[in-house]
Amino acid sequence: MQGQPDTFRDAHLAAIVNHSSDAIVSKDLNGIVMSWNAAAERLFDIPAADMIGNSIRRIIPADRQGEEDAILARVRGGELVPKFETMRLRADGTLIPVAITVSPIRDAEGTIIGASKIANDLREQATLRAELLQSRQRFEALANNIPQLAWMADREGWLFWYNQRWYDYTGTTLDEMQGWGWRAVHHPDHVDRVVEHVQRSWDTGEPWTDTFPLRGKDGDYRWFLTQAQPLRDDNGEVILWCGTNTDITEERETNERIRLLMNEVNHRSRNIMATIQAIIQRTVGDSDPDLVDALTRRISALSANQDLLTSGNWIGVTVADIAQSQILHVSDISEGRVEFDGPDDVKLKPAAAEALGLAIHELATNAAKYGALSNAKGRVALRWRVEERDGAAMLDLEWRERDGPPVVSPTRSGFGTTIIKRNPAMAMRAQVTLDYAPDGVVWRVLAPADVLATAASKEALQTGD
Template identity: 85%
Template sequence: MAAIVDHSSDAIVSRDLDGNVMSWNVAAERLFDIPAAEMVGHSIRRIVPADRQDEEDSIFARVRNGELVPKFETMRLRADGTEIPVAITVSPIRDAAGTIIGASEIANDLREQANLRAELLQSRQRFEALANNIPQLAWMADRNGWMFWYNQRWYDFTGTTLAEMEGWGWCGVHHPDHVDRVVESVQRSWDTGEPWSETFPLRGKTGEYRWFLTQAQPLRDENGDVILWCGTHTDITEERETNERIRLLMNEVNHRSRNILATIQAIIQRTVGGTDPELVDALTRRIAALSANQDLLTSGNWIGATVEDIAKSQILHVSDISEGRVEFDGPPDVKLKPSAAEALGLAIHELATNAAKYGALSNSEGRVTLRWRVEERDGAPTLALEWRERDGPPVVSPKRCGFGTTIIKRNPEMAMRAQVTLDYLPDGVEWRVLAPLDVLAKAAKESIRQSGD
């Protein structure tokens, strides 16, 4: 029995009914840093903090009554007076006749558990501080999409409780016109494990709906399996309203600009319409090209326009693309800044008009190909664009360079900082543009990747 006690990892102490220590094992020496010689025959109260002496009185009373004191957590003193957390179990000791003569006390060191608890509490407090002070509404769901946690922002906005929102309860604060779409969208992410992004309105506690951008990412284990989802709702109501006001203002500006262009056309007709019909036609067409460019840029909030949209908007007035006589070949997302888009649009308009009058689109067999790529040239990404006519009437090089040549060649050179060549080859006109990539508004890297593919 002595060997078992001495080799136990738990502190095992016995004492008489007066509280004097009768035995003090090796583990007790390690835990309290007090040798057995200093404790045996002395009061156990040495290791009891002053503010816990009443606790020790209660233990003595219960032991005298023959009670077992189940394990409980408390604090005890080491030799240097440092308090340490321990878990203690106390049971009465009886003699051969069954008389209670003392108590046996087993103490477990809880310092490691206490440190872990403190770290866990600190982590939880930090997490709650972060989660409840971010501007977004935040939530978490298990691997199957069962919502089990929301931050305080969510409850403050919706006026709900976890019991109401747990699982699929969140559907209750979604707008009925959007909830089916949202459920279908999020279920797709639950099933595939792909990140989720969606916009929709949520009802606040006042009954008002506000628009939110929601994004959710899966958290995966070491095997790549989803273990939970973390999501946020970002209020974009003001942003949507601002964008809508900007859109209305831009449409109004575009409407007034078109009215001004129409007035200019009318002035031209009345001023020189009877004396120079060819001049009137050229000016009217170019004004129409400006108007088409303006419509295209306005529909894109004046962020820019893609090469494909620019080309199609300018060529439609001379040739029905569905006939297959005009071929467009290039990545669909190469977008130009407004100034570059306007210059390119006017140039393509002029080329298309000339092709319809004199070139490949003036007969029934001619064809036009417009190709564009984003490629590396001299170590820098470059937009390479080519207009090529085939199977049209024999090409005759113009004897003089008029305003049309300026629109086709010089205007893109300045607006796009491009190298432009215009060749009147015997079998068809060829127009090439090389522009540095900084004329692009966005999607440059993706365009390079798609061009490489």
């Protein structure tokens, strides 16, 4: 009766060992295998019959035999060998990674008679580690070889990582830069503005774009364009921020040189136009004052267009600025007799802007002499829209006069008609109509959207503004 519980316990223990997913092996103090469970057979591909009674050193690589000497020495001293990672051999000589724990085995009197070894298969973990290491190496190679300075911050905006280019440029360390330490390399004239802007993005989760100078390790400042995007989880919550700083110092300097050159060109062209005006006045003089006036006005209109294009770096000019600039030469728009109706952000490319400016100037001059602006109650409405026509975006612009003197169609077409009709038609590839309606002149331009110089026109098209 007394042996029954021991028998049950032994059987229960044997079942646990044999059905364990870990390799469980016992050996004597000389390293001779005494037991070898089913998991050990699967892991090392060696049957128990081939291992029991033989040395455990069969599965230990030649360059790791010293491990077994150290393990046996520690077991003889009664020590538990905590889990450690190493390599072992399968039957075909293949190396496999394992994690091993070794415990002393004692007899009934407490004498150490052997050791119990548990081996965990680490092949899957090793594969994952290798993939993770490769992924990390690729990320570091990419992050450290892009031309930008790069960084990452947590959801609250605490910066915890920079790429190597950041450290190379600033000469700083992570300890100095983490969190809000980056403020130390910002220019004192800009840092408060930058902090305010970036905090707004941290708080709202909106992407951040800004331009500011950063101090290099040589003490000099260079200008950078900074952009940061939030990375969100499946629920849309921000989990971290990824940002880059792109050096735009040369670009800014180049743009400044171009601006200075354009201002110089514009200044010289204005001098040339002034010289041409003087030549016209001296050549024609009082013999044809109308001709002198017409030429002078048109040269002034061209000069005004040049000023607008130069101030816009010759990228483009808004329709609103063109119209107001040209009409101011002939009428005080503050009186409210000229109505402007159109999006403020619709820009025209230089060639289209020049053609439109001269045309509006000619229309305004004619309106002041003969049309709606020649009496006390006449009015002019200038309207422009970006609209879709037959699947294509079009610029639709209209000049309409009302309440002026009765309109009389001209009996001949002069240079003014060329400026109003043919010039915009060619420069803007537009359909241009000029109607001398009895109740007021109506001039209309319908041009393809590729004369526009800004993507803002797309917003106007979508909103219907």
